[in-house]
Amino acid sequence: MNGAELRVENVSWSPSRHAEPILHQTSFSLAAGRVLGVVGPNGAGKSTLLRLLYRFNKPSSGRILVGGDNLWSLPPRTAARRVAAVLQEHPTDFALTVREIVNLGRLPHRAGFTTSDQLCHRTVDDALHRLDLFQLGHRQFSTLSGGERQRAMVARALAQNPQILVLDEPTNHLDIRHQLEVLRLIHDLNMTIVTSLHDLNMAVGVCDEILVLKQGHPLGFGPPAQLLNASLVSEAFRVDARQENLSPSNTPHFSFHLPNQPER
Numbered sequence: 001m002n003g004a005e006l007r008v009e010n011v012s013w014s015p016s017r018h019a020e021p022i023l024h025q026t027s028f029s030l031a032a033g034r035v036l037g038v039v040g041p042n043g044a045g046k047s048t049l050l051r052l053l054y055r056f057n058k059p060s061s062g063r064i065l066v067g068g069d070n071l072w073s074l075p076p077r078t079a080a081r082r083v084a085a086v087l088q089e090h091p092t093d094f095a096l097t098v099r100e101i102v103n104l105g106r107l108p109h110r111a112g113f114t115t116s117d118q119l120c121h122r123t124v125d126d127a128l129h130r131l132d133l134f135q136l137g138h139r140q141f142s143t144l145s146g147g148e149r150q151r152a153m154v155a156r157a158l159a160q161n162p163q164i165l166v167l168d169e170p171t172n173h174l175d176i177r178h179q180l181e182v183l184r185l186i187h188d189l190n191m192t193i194v195t196s197l198h199d200l201n202m203a204v205g206v207c208d209e210i211l212v213l214k215q216g217h218p219l220g221f222g223p224p225a226q227l228l229n230a231s232l233v234s235e236a237f238r239v240d241a242r243q244e245n246l247s248p249s250n251t252p253h254f255s256f257h258l259p260n261q262p263e264r
Protein backbone atom coordinates (compact mmCIF):
# COMPACT_ATOMS: atom_id res chain seq x y z
CA MET A 1 0.00 0.00 0.00
CA ASN A 2 1.33 3.38 -1.01
CA GLY A 3 -1.36 5.53 0.64
CA ALA A 4 -0.89 7.75 3.68
CA GLU A 5 -3.35 8.99 6.27
CA LEU A 6 -4.78 12.43 5.49
CA ARG A 7 -5.88 14.73 8.30
CA VAL A 8 -7.54 18.05 7.69
CA GLU A 9 -7.72 20.08 10.89
CA ASN A 10 -9.89 23.23 11.12
CA VAL A 11 -8.97 24.28 7.61
CA SER A 12 -10.53 27.36 6.04
CA TRP A 13 -9.69 29.51 3.03
CA SER A 14 -10.41 33.12 2.01
CA PRO A 15 -9.13 34.74 -1.19
CA SER A 16 -7.73 37.66 0.83
CA ARG A 17 -7.19 38.55 4.47
CA HIS A 18 -10.42 40.56 4.91
CA ALA A 19 -12.63 38.59 2.54
CA GLU A 20 -15.36 36.22 3.72
CA PRO A 21 -14.14 32.61 3.73
CA ILE A 22 -15.09 30.55 0.69
CA LEU A 23 -14.35 27.42 2.68
CA HIS A 24 -15.32 27.62 6.36
CA GLN A 25 -13.66 25.55 9.07
CA THR A 26 -13.53 21.96 7.88
CA SER A 27 -12.04 18.93 9.60
CA PHE A 28 -11.90 15.25 8.74
CA SER A 29 -9.57 12.32 8.90
CA LEU A 30 -9.12 9.80 6.11
CA ALA A 31 -7.29 6.54 6.84
CA ALA A 32 -4.56 5.38 4.42
CA GLY A 33 -5.96 3.73 1.31
CA ARG A 34 -9.50 5.06 1.75
CA VAL A 35 -11.46 6.95 -0.92
CA LEU A 36 -13.18 10.21 0.02
CA GLY A 37 -15.85 11.71 -2.24
CA VAL A 38 -16.44 15.46 -1.90
CA VAL A 39 -19.96 16.30 -3.05
CA GLY A 40 -22.17 19.38 -3.06
CA PRO A 41 -23.90 21.78 -5.43
CA ASN A 42 -22.12 24.19 -7.81
CA GLY A 43 -20.08 26.75 -5.90
CA ALA A 44 -20.13 24.70 -2.66
CA GLY A 45 -16.35 24.90 -2.29
CA LYS A 46 -15.31 21.46 -3.56
CA SER A 47 -12.51 22.65 -5.87
CA THR A 48 -11.46 25.18 -3.23
CA LEU A 49 -10.91 22.38 -0.71
CA LEU A 50 -9.07 20.25 -3.27
CA ARG A 51 -6.73 23.18 -4.14
CA LEU A 52 -5.63 23.24 -0.51
CA LEU A 53 -4.92 19.51 -0.58
CA TYR A 54 -2.66 19.64 -3.64
CA ARG A 55 -0.88 22.73 -2.33
CA PHE A 56 -2.10 25.20 -4.91
CA ASN A 57 -3.55 27.46 -2.20
CA LYS A 58 -2.37 27.72 1.38
CA PRO A 59 -5.08 27.35 4.06
CA SER A 60 -6.01 30.63 5.79
CA SER A 61 -6.34 28.65 9.01
CA GLY A 62 -5.75 25.12 10.19
CA ARG A 63 -3.39 22.48 8.85
CA ILE A 64 -3.26 19.51 6.52
CA LEU A 65 -1.29 16.46 7.62
CA VAL A 66 -0.13 13.80 5.15
CA GLY A 67 1.17 10.73 6.95
CA GLY A 68 1.53 12.95 10.03
CA ASP A 69 3.61 15.62 8.24
CA ASN A 70 2.31 19.15 7.75
CA LEU A 71 1.90 19.48 3.98
CA TRP A 72 2.96 23.13 4.02
CA SER A 73 6.14 22.42 5.98
CA LEU A 74 7.43 19.94 3.39
CA PRO A 75 9.84 21.04 0.63
CA PRO A 76 7.82 21.46 -2.61
CA ARG A 77 9.52 18.50 -4.30
CA THR A 78 8.77 16.19 -1.37
CA ALA A 79 5.17 17.40 -1.35
CA ALA A 80 4.96 16.67 -5.11
CA ARG A 81 6.07 13.08 -4.44
CA ARG A 82 3.33 12.71 -1.85
CA VAL A 83 0.35 14.37 -3.55
CA ALA A 84 -0.72 14.25 -7.20
CA ALA A 85 -3.73 16.00 -8.73
CA VAL A 86 -5.90 15.60 -11.79
CA LEU A 87 -7.74 18.82 -12.53
CA GLN A 88 -10.87 19.67 -14.51
CA GLU A 89 -9.13 21.85 -17.07
CA HIS A 90 -6.09 20.72 -19.01
CA PRO A 91 -3.84 22.90 -21.09
CA THR A 92 -4.29 21.89 -24.73
CA ASP A 93 -1.22 23.57 -26.13
CA PHE A 94 1.27 20.98 -24.91
CA ALA A 95 3.60 20.17 -27.81
CA LEU A 96 4.18 16.79 -26.19
CA THR A 97 3.09 13.25 -26.90
CA VAL A 98 0.87 11.31 -24.52
CA ARG A 99 3.87 9.28 -23.33
CA GLU A 100 5.85 12.47 -22.66
CA ILE A 101 2.93 13.92 -20.68
CA VAL A 102 2.66 10.78 -18.56
CA ASN A 103 6.44 10.80 -18.13
CA LEU A 104 6.12 14.27 -16.54
CA GLY A 105 4.59 12.48 -13.56
CA ARG A 106 8.05 11.03 -12.85
CA LEU A 107 9.72 14.45 -12.52
CA PRO A 108 9.48 14.77 -8.72
CA HIS A 109 11.23 11.38 -8.42
CA ARG A 110 14.23 12.30 -10.57
CA ALA A 111 17.47 13.85 -9.41
CA GLY A 112 17.46 16.16 -12.45
CA PHE A 113 16.24 16.25 -16.02
CA THR A 114 17.99 12.97 -16.82
CA THR A 115 16.78 10.42 -19.35
CA SER A 116 14.26 7.92 -18.02
CA ASP A 117 15.62 4.95 -16.15
CA GLN A 118 14.08 1.50 -16.42
CA LEU A 119 11.82 1.94 -13.42
CA CYS A 120 10.43 5.17 -14.88
CA HIS A 121 9.83 3.46 -18.18
CA ARG A 122 7.99 0.56 -16.53
CA THR A 123 5.90 2.90 -14.38
CA VAL A 124 4.90 4.98 -17.42
CA ASP A 125 4.06 1.83 -19.44
CA ASP A 126 1.96 0.55 -16.57
CA ALA A 127 0.06 3.84 -16.24
CA LEU A 128 -0.59 3.96 -20.01
CA HIS A 129 -1.91 0.38 -19.96
CA ARG A 130 -4.13 1.00 -16.95
CA LEU A 131 -5.83 3.91 -18.67
CA ASP A 132 -6.16 2.09 -21.98
CA LEU A 133 -3.78 4.58 -23.63
CA PHE A 134 -0.81 2.46 -24.62
CA GLN A 135 -1.72 2.56 -28.31
CA LEU A 136 -1.98 6.37 -28.16
CA GLY A 137 1.42 6.88 -26.51
CA HIS A 138 2.95 8.45 -29.64
CA ARG A 139 0.04 10.85 -30.31
CA GLN A 140 0.33 14.60 -29.70
CA PHE A 141 -1.66 15.45 -26.55
CA SER A 142 -3.35 18.35 -28.37
CA THR A 143 -4.92 15.95 -30.88
CA LEU A 144 -6.72 13.85 -28.24
CA SER A 145 -10.43 13.96 -27.51
CA GLY A 146 -11.60 15.41 -24.17
CA GLY A 147 -12.00 11.93 -22.69
CA GLU A 148 -8.61 10.73 -23.92
CA ARG A 149 -6.99 13.86 -22.45
CA GLN A 150 -8.68 13.20 -19.12
CA ARG A 151 -7.36 9.63 -19.11
CA ALA A 152 -3.86 10.88 -20.02
CA MET A 153 -3.91 13.24 -17.02
CA VAL A 154 -5.02 10.41 -14.71
CA ALA A 155 -2.17 8.29 -16.14
CA ARG A 156 0.30 11.14 -15.45
CA ALA A 157 -0.89 11.29 -11.83
CA LEU A 158 -0.52 7.50 -11.46
CA ALA A 159 3.01 7.66 -12.87
CA GLN A 160 3.76 10.11 -10.05
CA ASN A 161 3.04 7.22 -7.67
CA PRO A 162 1.74 9.54 -4.94
CA GLN A 163 0.47 8.68 -1.48
CA ILE A 164 -2.54 10.97 -1.92
CA LEU A 165 -4.32 11.34 -5.23
CA VAL A 166 -6.63 14.35 -5.63
CA LEU A 167 -9.12 14.21 -8.50
CA ASP A 168 -11.39 17.11 -9.48
CA GLU A 169 -14.37 15.62 -11.32
CA PRO A 170 -12.40 12.75 -12.88
CA THR A 171 -15.34 11.46 -14.93
CA ASN A 172 -15.84 14.76 -16.81
CA HIS A 173 -15.77 14.20 -20.57
CA LEU A 174 -15.80 10.42 -20.22
CA ASP A 175 -18.33 8.13 -21.88
CA ILE A 176 -20.17 5.64 -19.68
CA ARG A 177 -17.68 2.80 -20.24
CA HIS A 178 -14.66 4.98 -19.42
CA GLN A 179 -16.46 6.55 -16.44
CA LEU A 180 -16.96 3.08 -15.02
CA GLU A 181 -13.36 2.15 -15.77
CA VAL A 182 -11.98 5.25 -14.06
CA LEU A 183 -14.25 4.66 -11.06
CA ARG A 184 -13.13 1.04 -10.82
CA LEU A 185 -9.52 2.14 -11.09
CA ILE A 186 -10.08 4.64 -8.27
CA HIS A 187 -11.65 1.89 -6.21
CA ASP A 188 -8.79 -0.56 -6.85
CA LEU A 189 -5.81 1.80 -6.42
CA ASN A 190 -3.70 1.32 -3.36
CA MET A 191 -3.58 4.98 -2.42
CA THR A 192 -5.54 7.50 -0.44
CA ILE A 193 -7.88 9.32 -2.78
CA VAL A 194 -9.90 12.51 -2.51
CA THR A 195 -12.22 13.08 -5.44
CA SER A 196 -14.96 15.56 -6.16
CA LEU A 197 -17.89 14.00 -7.99
CA HIS A 198 -21.11 15.56 -9.24
CA ASP A 199 -22.90 12.25 -9.56
CA LEU A 200 -23.98 11.40 -6.04
CA ASN A 201 -24.88 7.81 -6.88
CA MET A 202 -21.46 7.25 -8.44
CA ALA A 203 -19.90 8.72 -5.29
CA VAL A 204 -21.89 6.30 -3.14
CA GLY A 205 -20.73 3.41 -5.33
CA VAL A 206 -17.01 4.17 -5.24
CA CYS A 207 -16.27 6.09 -2.01
CA ASP A 208 -15.57 4.82 1.50
CA GLU A 209 -16.34 8.24 2.99
CA ILE A 210 -18.34 11.23 1.78
CA LEU A 211 -17.92 14.91 2.67
CA VAL A 212 -20.96 17.04 1.85
CA LEU A 213 -20.29 20.75 1.32
CA LYS A 214 -22.84 23.53 0.94
CA GLN A 215 -21.97 27.24 0.56
CA GLY A 216 -18.50 26.54 1.89
CA HIS A 217 -19.70 24.74 5.02
CA PRO A 218 -19.31 21.03 5.75
CA LEU A 219 -22.78 19.50 6.19
CA GLY A 220 -21.53 16.03 7.09
CA PHE A 221 -18.73 13.49 6.79
CA GLY A 222 -18.90 9.71 7.02
CA PRO A 223 -19.48 6.42 5.20
CA PRO A 224 -22.19 6.90 2.55
CA ALA A 225 -24.62 4.36 4.00
CA GLN A 226 -24.51 6.04 7.41
CA LEU A 227 -24.25 9.68 6.35
CA LEU A 228 -26.54 10.07 3.38
CA ASN A 229 -30.31 10.16 3.60
CA ALA A 230 -33.06 11.87 1.63
CA SER A 231 -33.28 14.77 4.05
CA LEU A 232 -29.54 15.63 3.99
CA VAL A 233 -29.34 15.27 0.20
CA SER A 234 -32.47 17.42 -0.27
CA GLU A 235 -31.00 20.13 1.96
CA ALA A 236 -27.58 20.07 0.31
CA PHE A 237 -28.79 20.19 -3.28
CA ARG A 238 -32.09 22.08 -2.81
CA VAL A 239 -34.09 19.30 -4.46
CA ASP A 240 -36.57 16.70 -3.30
CA ALA A 241 -34.50 13.54 -3.04
CA ARG A 242 -35.87 10.05 -2.69
CA GLN A 243 -33.80 7.18 -1.39
CA GLU A 244 -34.03 3.52 -2.28
CA ASN A 245 -31.61 0.86 -1.19
CA LEU A 246 -30.12 -1.26 -3.94
CA SER A 247 -30.30 -5.00 -3.68
CA PRO A 248 -28.21 -7.04 -2.88
CA SER A 249 -25.55 -4.45 -1.93
CA ASN A 250 -27.99 -2.47 0.26
CA THR A 251 -26.23 0.75 -0.80
CA PRO A 252 -28.38 3.89 -0.97
CA HIS A 253 -29.45 5.15 -4.39
CA PHE A 254 -31.01 8.58 -4.85
CA SER A 255 -33.43 9.99 -7.38
CA PHE A 256 -34.22 13.71 -7.53
CA HIS A 257 -36.90 16.10 -8.64
CA LEU A 258 -37.52 19.81 -8.21
CA PRO A 259 -39.52 20.77 -5.10
CA ASN A 260 -43.28 21.13 -5.71
CA GLN A 261 -43.11 19.25 -8.99
CA PRO A 262 -44.78 15.89 -9.46
CA GLU A 263 -42.46 12.89 -9.84
CA ARG A 264 -42.44 11.30 -13.29
Ligand SMILES: Nc1ncnc2c1ncn2[C@@H]1O[C@H](COP(=O)(O)OP(=O)(O)OP(=O)(O)O)[C@@H](O)[C@H]1O
Pocket residue numbers: 015022040041042043044045046047048049
Ligand atom coordinates in the same frame (compact mmCIF):
# COMPACT_ATOMS: atom_id res chain seq x y z
N1 LIG B 1 -10.03 33.06 -5.92
C1 LIG B 1 -11.34 33.27 -5.73
N2 LIG B 1 -11.79 34.52 -5.45
C2 LIG B 1 -13.10 34.76 -5.25
N3 LIG B 1 -14.04 33.80 -5.28
C3 LIG B 1 -13.66 32.54 -5.53
C4 LIG B 1 -12.29 32.21 -5.76
N4 LIG B 1 -12.20 30.87 -5.99
C5 LIG B 1 -13.47 30.41 -5.90
N5 LIG B 1 -14.34 31.38 -5.63
C6 LIG B 1 -15.80 31.26 -5.42
O1 LIG B 1 -15.98 30.34 -4.36
C7 LIG B 1 -17.12 29.52 -4.59
C8 LIG B 1 -16.71 28.06 -4.51
O2 LIG B 1 -15.97 27.74 -5.68
P1 LIG B 1 -15.50 26.27 -6.01
O3 LIG B 1 -14.88 26.30 -7.37
O4 LIG B 1 -14.69 25.75 -4.89
O5 LIG B 1 -16.91 25.50 -6.05
P2 LIG B 1 -17.24 24.00 -6.51
O6 LIG B 1 -18.01 23.37 -5.41
O7 LIG B 1 -16.00 23.31 -6.96
O8 LIG B 1 -18.21 24.32 -7.73
P3 LIG B 1 -18.53 23.52 -9.11
O9 LIG B 1 -19.37 22.33 -8.74
O10 LIG B 1 -19.35 24.53 -9.86
O11 LIG B 1 -17.24 23.18 -9.79
C9 LIG B 1 -17.69 29.96 -5.92
O12 LIG B 1 -18.75 30.85 -5.68
C10 LIG B 1 -16.54 30.66 -6.61
O13 LIG B 1 -16.99 31.66 -7.51
